[in-house]
Amino acid sequence: MSPAPVSFQDWISTLPKWHGLLQLSPERPYAHAEEAYDTQYGVTAGEPEEGQGLCALLQTHGVDTTGPALEIGCGTGRLTFGLAQHYPGPDFLITDPSQAFLRLTQGQFGSGEGYPTRLHFAVLNADDMGSLPPGLFSLITMRSTLHHILGVGGFVAACARALRPGGALVMGAEPCEYGYVLMGAVGQTIAPALAAAGVEVPPAWKEKLASFTDTIRFYCRRDIDKTTAEDKHLFSPHEMADLGEAHGLRLRFLANATFSDYAPPYQAEFVSFSVFFMNYLKYCMLFDEEFLKLIRRHLRTQLRYIDDCYRSHTGPAITGVYLLRKTPATP
Ligand SMILES: C[S@@+](CC[C@H](N)C(=O)[O-])C[C@H]1O[C@@H](n2cnc3c(N)ncnc32)[C@H](O)[C@@H]1O
Structure with a gap:
C-alpha cells in the first residue's frame, strides 16, 4: 500500500x-x-x-x-x-x-x-x-x-x-530545436551577405556572429558536458x-x-520568424543597433522567404x- x-x-x-x-x-x-x-x-x-x-x-x-x-x-x-x-x-x-x-x-x-x-x-x-x-x-x-x-x-x-x-x-x-537551428543557419549567411553588398564587417561584429552561431550549435549538441553552462538545451x-x-x-x-x-488583449506575441530572429540578436545576443539595421537590409530576401512559407500558419516552431x-x- x-x-x-x-x-x-x-x-x-x-x-x-x-x-x-x-x-x-x-x-x-x-x-x-x-x-x-x-x-x-x-x-x-x-x-x-x-x-x-x-x-x-x-x-x-x-x-x-x-x-x-x-x-x-x-x-x-x-x-x-x-x-x-x-x-x-x-x-x-x-x-x-x-x-x-x-x-x-x-x-x-x-x-x-x-x-x-x-x-x-x-x-x-x-x-x-x-x-x-x-x-x-x-x-x-x-x-x-x-x-x-x-x-x-x-x-x-x-x-x-x-x-x-x-x-x-x-x-x-x-526554445525549439527546429527554429533555433534555422536561426543559426541564417546567422551563417550574414557575413557573406554583407561582404557581397560591399559592407565591411569589423572584428567586433565578426566575434558577435561567431558567438551567436557557436552558441546555437552548443545548445543543440548532446555530446558536450553542459554542467557549468547557464543556458544548455534546445x-x-x-x-x-x-x-x-x-x-x-x-x-x-x-x-x-x-x-x-x-x-487580455488576447494578442499572439509571436509575429514571424524574422521578428523573433531580430529580437533574439538584439536582446539575447546584444547586437548593436547599427549592425541590426544592416542585417535587416541585406538579409531581407532570406528572411522574407522564411516568413512567406508561414503566411498561412504559425512556424517554424521556434x-x-x-x-x-x-x-x-x-x-
Ligand atoms: C532565463 S531565466 C527565466 C526567469 C523567469 N522565469 C522569467 O521568465 O523571466 C532562467 C531562470 O532559471 C533559473 N535556473 C537556472 N538553473 C536552474 C536550475 N537548475 N533549477 C531551477 N532553476 C534554475 C535561473 O536562476 C533563472 O531564474
Whole structure:
C-alpha cells in the first residue's frame, strides 16, 4: 500500500528556513547580474499577463487546480506576479536557485512580512526535485527555465512523481530545436551577405556572429558536458512527447505560443520568424543597433522567404508552451 499523501503545510513545516527562505537546495547565483536581468530583456516588472494567461490555459485544458502550485526558476517574477493573483489553488511555492532572484520576486509583493500567507519562497535547484513528496502539486510550472536544467529526463520524471493525478507540468518560452537551428543557419549567411553588398564587417561584429552561431550549435549538441553552462538545451516536441509518455504525462505542444497570448488583449506575441530572429540578436545576443539595421537590409530576401512559407500558419516552431498533463485518477 502506498503511504498517505503528505499535506503541503505539514511538509513545509519540516523544511529548514534561512532569512525567510525555505531551503530545498544549496543556493546557486545566476551566471549574470540578477539586478540587470529585466533591463536586458526589456521586462516591466509587475505585469499580470503571463500568470493570468497560464491560468486561462489550465482551465481550457481541464487541468486540476485544487492543489498547491510550484514555480521553478522564478527569476524576477515575470510569471509569478500574475500566477499569485489568478491561481485558484490554496498554496503557491515560488522557487529559484538564486537568492537574489527570490528577493527581487518577493519585492513584487511588498516588503517585510506583508506577503499573502499562501505564498512561500524556497531556494530550489530543479536537479533536486526528487526530494519533493509524491502527489503533492496540481501545477508545476516555469517560464524560460527548462533549458537551464542539466538533467531534463530526471526532472520530468521527478515532476510526474510530485504531481497529483489530473495536474500538469506546464513550461512556457522554451526554445525549439527546429527554429533555433534555422536561426543559426541564417546567422551563417550574414557575413557573406554583407561582404557581397560591399559592407565591411569589423572584428567586433565578426566575434558577435561567431558567438551567436557557436552558441546555437552548443545548445543543440548532446555530446558536450553542459554542467557549468547557464543556458544548455534546445527541445523537440516529439521527443518531449515520448519523455512525457514514459512517465504518464500527455503532451500538448502549443507552437510559438506564450502564456500571455491567453490573457487580455488576447494578442499572439509571436509575429514571424524574422521578428523573433531580430529580437533574439538584439536582446539575447546584444547586437548593436547599427549592425541590426544592416542585417535587416541585406538579409531581407532570406528572411522574407522564411516568413512567406508561414503566411498561412504559425512556424517554424521556434518557441512554445509544453503542457504535460498527468492522467486523471479513474473514479
Ligand atoms: C532565463 S531565466 C527565466 C526567469 C523567469 N522565469 C522569467 O521568465 O523571466 C532562467 C531562470 O532559471 C533559473 N535556473 C537556472 N538553473 C536552474 C536550475 N537548475 N533549477 C531551477 N532553476 C534554475 C535561473 O536562476 C533563472 O531564474
